[in-house]
Amino acid sequence: NSSMSSQLPSTFDEAALCAKTVKVDSNQTKLDLYALFKYVSNGSPNPSQRPSAFNQLGRMKFDAWAKVAAELSSSKDGKDEAKTRYVNLIRVCMGGSELKHASQKIAEGTAKCPAFAAGCPFSSTLSTSEMRDLMASIPASHVGGGYVSESFKEIMGILHETQQVNPLLELTEGDGCPVKDVRTSSGKTFAEEMDLRTFDISAMSDGPMLSESLKEGTKKSHKEAENVSFVRNFLKGKITRENYAILTGNLYHVYTTLESSQDKHGAKVLGEMYIPKKLNRASRLLDDWRYLTQQSTSFPDPSPATKDYISRLNDISDNDPKCLIAHAYTRYMGDLSGGQILARCARKALNLPDTGEGGRFYEFPEIKEGVKKFKDKYRDMLDRVHPSGAERDRIVGEANVAFVLNMRLFEELDVLSGVQGASVRPFADALKWSKTWKEPGAEGGECPFGFTGPNPHGPSKGGAKVDEKKVEAAASEDGARCPWPFIFFHDPKQGIRDWQTWLCVGIAASYMFKQLKN
Numbered sequence: 060n061s062s063m064s065s066q067l068p069s070t071f072d073e074a075a076l077c078a079k080t081v082k083v084d085s086n087q088t089k090l091d092l093y094a095l096f097k098y099v100s101n102g103s104p105n106p107s108q109r110p111s112a113f114n115q116l117g118r119m120k121f122d123a124w125a126k127v128a129a130e131l132s133s134s135k136d137g138k139d140e141a142k143t144r145y146v147n148l149i150r151v152c153m154g155g156s157e158l159k160h161a162s163q164k165i166a167e168g169t170a171k172c173p174a175f176a177a178g179c180p181f182s183s184t185l186s187t188s189e190m191r192d193l194m195a196s197i198p199a200s201h202v203g204g205g206y207v208s209e210s211f212k213e214i215m216g217i218l219h220e221t222q223q224v225n226p227l228l229e230l231t232e233g234d235g236c237p238v239k240d241v242r243t244s245s246g247k248t249f250a251e252e253m254d255l256r257t258f259d260i261s262a263m264s265d266g267p268m269l270s271e272s273l274k275e276g277t278k279k280s281h282k283e284a285e286n287v288s289f290v291r292n293f294l295k296g297k298i299t300r301e302n303y304a305i306l307t308g309n310l311y312h313v314y315t316t317l318e319s320s321q322d323k324h325g326a327k328v329l330g331e332m333y334i335p336k337k338l339n340r341a342s343r344l345l346d347d348w349r350y351l352t353q354q355s356t357s358f359p360d361p362s363p364a365t366k367d368y369i370s371r372l373n374d375i376s377d378n379d380p381k382c383l384i385a386h387a388y389t390r391y392m393g394d395l396s397g398g399q400i401l402a403r404c405a406r407k408a409l410n411l412p413d414t415g416e417g418g419r420f421y422e423f424p425e426i427k428e429g430v431k432k433f434k435d436k437y438r439d440m441l442d443r444v445h446p447s448g449a450e451r452d453r454i455v456g457e458a459n460v461a462f463v464l465n466m467r468l469f470e471e472l473d474v475l476s477g478v479q480g481a482s483v484r485p486f487a488d489a490l491k492w493s494k495t496w497k498e499p500g501a502e503g504g505e506c507p508f509g510f511t512g513p514n515p516h517g518p519s520k521g522g523a524k525v526d527e528k529k530v531e532a533a534a535s536e537d538g539a540r541c542p543w544p545f546i547f548f549h550d551p552k553q554g555i556r557d558w559q560t561w562l563c564v565g566i567a568a569s570y571m572f573k574q575l576k577n
Contacts, residue, residue, distance in 0.1 A: 067153055067155040068150065071099065071142040074145055074146040074150075077149050078092060078096075078149055081153055082152070088148060090119065091123065091148060092145065093120050095142075095144050095145040096145060098124060098127045098128050099138055099142055099145065103125075103132050104125050108121070109121050109125075127141065268442040270442050272454075273385075273455055273458055277462060279495075280458075284466050287469040288473045288478050288481065289302075289469035289470070289473050289476075290469055297408070298404070298408050299476075300351060300409050302475070302476060303409060305362075306468065307344055307348045308348050308358065308359050310340075310468075311344040311345055313365060313368050313390075314390070316369045316372045316373065317386055320383055321333060323376060324380045329384060331440040331443065332384060332437065332444075337425040338391050338423075340420055343419040343422070344419075347416075347418065347419050350416045351417055362468070363483075364468050364483055367464065367467065367486040367489070368464045371460065371489075382453055382454055385457035385458035385460075386461045390465075394420070396434070398420075398421050399421060401421070402420075402421035405417070453493070456492065456493040456495065459493065460489055460490060463488070464489050466484075467484060470482065470483045470484065543557045543559040543560070544559070544560075
């Protein structure tokens with residue numbers, strides 16, 4: 060059934076969604092699915108938590124989970140194996156066939172490919188340059204359609220996704236896959252030919268996709284950024300050439316720092332998202348500023364808010380470069396989305412020429428596939444980062460910081476323009492946003508009573524003495540402390556200080572006094 064097979068899951072996340080509706084007749088299959096899902100989600104079970112003999116079903120499920128954990132936990136690829144088994148079980152329940160292992164796909168492809176008749180054609184390749192030359196010589200027929208083309212793409216995709224098992228693909232020289240930018244006789248690069256998005260075989264994330272986490276985790280800061288007076292007025296066409304030039308100059312400083320940081324770390328940190336040729340903005344901002352100000356030599360120093368932004372980028376680059384992904388996502392995806400609307404507003408309000416001068420910042424001539432298709436590809440690139448839970452939390456938190464740092468640039472312009480009540484929020488407030496998001500369901504990330512936010516009365520690190528007044532101030536400021544009486548479960552000392560406790564003590568004392576008097 061081609062309609063049915065086209066809907067069969069190929070990843071763990073897809074299979075987990077299918078499991079909610081698929082009909083499973085066998086109790087053993089249900090147990091196996093439960094055990095595999097629990098192992099992927101939670102790892103090995105704690106033996107002390109095994110249900111009692113009075114809960115036979117719970118005990119059976121726990122034992123099935125423990126059996127899978129005992130079998131797979133000793134392997135470094137245990138979770139990947141559990142995911143593959145889970146996907147295959149769901150596929151069989153849906154009437155489909157099991158997925159083939161990567162090694163099977165490679166074997167089947169090489170068996171029918173004449174280039175592999177005498178063994179691996181890359182076996183004698185000793186250097187990256189030789190590898191590039193050999194790949195560039197692949198005939199156009201190999202990427203132009205038919206079985207050979209699909210077989211070749213499948214093999215190369217698998218090798219790209221599982222490069223850690225093939226010493227040959229260690230030839231990266233610091234810029235990622237050594238052949239992804241090689242152009243074949245067809246005129247396209249190998250990355251374009253293979254469309255690497257289709258090769259998500261086994262490298263699946265242990266949590267939600269990063270693009271979804273970023274979208275969900277930045278909703279609040281994104282909305283706040285849109286509501287700054289400067290942005291609202293910009294969208295209404297109420298912007299002066301002077302303010303637009305100031306913003307352009309400040310963004311030039313921001314992008315110069317961001318893009319030099321990206322160049323410093325390259326594909327080792329940013330992976331596929333390191334595509335400076337398509338995305339870099341600094342030179343375009345400089346051209347815009349020169350056109351708007353009619354100056355070609357002198358350039359203003361960054362504003363105070365811009366200096367803070369630059370300071371944060373440098374700090375991230377030095378201490379947590381993975382979070383550069385957050386700043387790249389916030390700026391570039393913003394430029395490709397709402398930025399395109401702002402471009403039209405600027406051209407109309409400032410009467411910029413149709414030839415593009417003054418608005419080059421919003422043009423992306425190297426994105427030849429179109430903005431929408433590129434944005435989809437960029438989200439796919441994000442989803443292939445596969446960060447750990449803690450890394451994901453830091454990246455999403457930093458994306459929130461990036462939004463607020465941009466808001467401070469706008470607020471600065473509101474102050475400069477004399478907008479009533481305008482002020483620039485403190486830099487420290489912007490940095491607090493790095494702690495405002497934690498992956499739902501992450502270990503230790505949620506209050507057991509359903510309340511969210513940091514725990515201002517939690518234990519201090521390193522045994523340092525807690526400043527209780529600061530703790531209370533933090534609780535009041537963030538609105539994040541647990542309510543009375545639940546606070547007694549993890550901070551009895553604070554619970555005793557609460558007025559509700561003393562009210563109850565007073566009522567109880569009055570009652571006891573009355574009883575004694577009678």
